[in-house]
Amino acid sequence: MFRPLPFFIGLRYTRAKRRNHFISFISLISMLGLTLGVLVMILVLSVMNGFDRELRTRILGMVPHASINGYQPIDDWRSLATQLEADPKVAAAAPFIQLQGMLTHNGSVAPVLVSGVIPEAEAQVSIIEEHMQSGTLADLKDGEFGIIIGELIARRFSVMPGDKLTLVLPEASVTPAGVFPRLKRFHVTGIFKVGAELDGSMAMIHAGDAARLSRWEPGQMQGVRLRLHDLFQAPQVAWNLVEQLPGNYYAQDWTRSHGNLFAAIRMEKTMIGLLLLLIVAVAAFNIISTLVMVVTDKKADIAILRTLGASPGTIMGIFMVQGSVIGVVGTLAGGILGVLAALNVSALVAGLERLLGTQFLSSDVYFISYLPSQLIWTDVVVICTAALGMSFLATLYPAWRASRTEPAEALRYD
Incomplete structure (x- = not known):
């Protein structure tokens, strides 16, 4: 069975229990942060799409x-x-x-x-x-x-x-x-x-x-x-x-009577999307700090691999695989949870309103009286692709730094 060396070792490093539990904790936080960022972005954009749909079908169906x-x-x-x-x-x-x-x-x-x-x-x-x-x-x-x-x-x-x-x-x-x-x-x-x-x-x-x-x-x-x-x-x-x-x-x-509502929703969707993308970016680039600490922790392993003939590209690939696994798992988990949340948020909010005996959106104040949601799969694909892309980019510097490790220097005190 064909197993490229960087892929095999990178997955093994990901599954292995590290001696430094702080690094494992930071890896978990990076993954959870990416999951939360993707989930929130899918959910919020679905709600904005729901408001956009309600504007078209309800208000513009009456006027x-x-x-x-x-x-x-x-x-x-x-x-x-x-x-x-x-x-x-x-x-x-x-x-x-x-x-x-x-x-x-x-x-x-x-x-x-x-x-x-x-x-x-x-x-x-x-x-x-x-x-x-x-x-x-x-x-x-x-x-x-x-x-x-x-x-x-x-x-x-x-x-x-x-x-x-x-x-x-x-x-x-x-x-x-x-x-x-x-x-x-x-x-x-x-x-x-x-x-x-x-x-x-x-x-x-x-x-x-x-x-x-x-x-x-x-x-x-x-x-x-x-x-x-x-x-x-x-x-x-x-x-x-x-x-x-x-x-x-x-x-x-x-557009003269209600165009301001439609323009406001479109602008808010764009701005909120950009702001939430920054949250995803912060979560993705937490992978940098995680991998930098892993590289420091694994200097002896890197030196041994280099001594056995591993090229700098192989070393770089190992840590790129490890960081990418964190990004893929976090993005997939966030995508699945975000889709489930977007499909059920209207019912969940309605149930919460009944439980608390209050109404979050009143027609006296807002142009609709409930929280709408419309899941658009194109948004899900774009969000997940952006998260995966940023996760991959976040692996490049730590992996390059690992590939520059000198075997003699790393093994001097081991």
């Missing part, structure tokens, strides 16, 4: 990828939607009217962005139907002044489907009795929960009711919202569509 708005109310939105859906980059289109105001109930007040929608069309561009706790989009009927609210709003007001809410619009109505804000009573027809900040700031009513509140003609719309096949092309697609449309329109897209 428009892009919208085409008219400077004046749009009379024939169906014709406009047909033209927009003809573009191959557009998956679906639906009309909307947006109103800003405040919801009040029993003295409590909450700011809200109200979207007037047509239920059957809205279901094509929004994920709200998948996250309805009670009621459906179809419960919104023209002229009945029903409203669908988020779970946080419902919890804040302690309301259920069938209860009444008052919508206060930032416009004044002049009456013989004076100037009063515009008010309208709505009854709750449904409650949704996407687990994001939208649960406390968004509501939906029928587009016909929104047109009445805006004092528009029946059938008039503010614009058409779009769901795109590739949401990252939203600015370019929206701009191109506006240029092609006859009439006076302007475009908006998600």
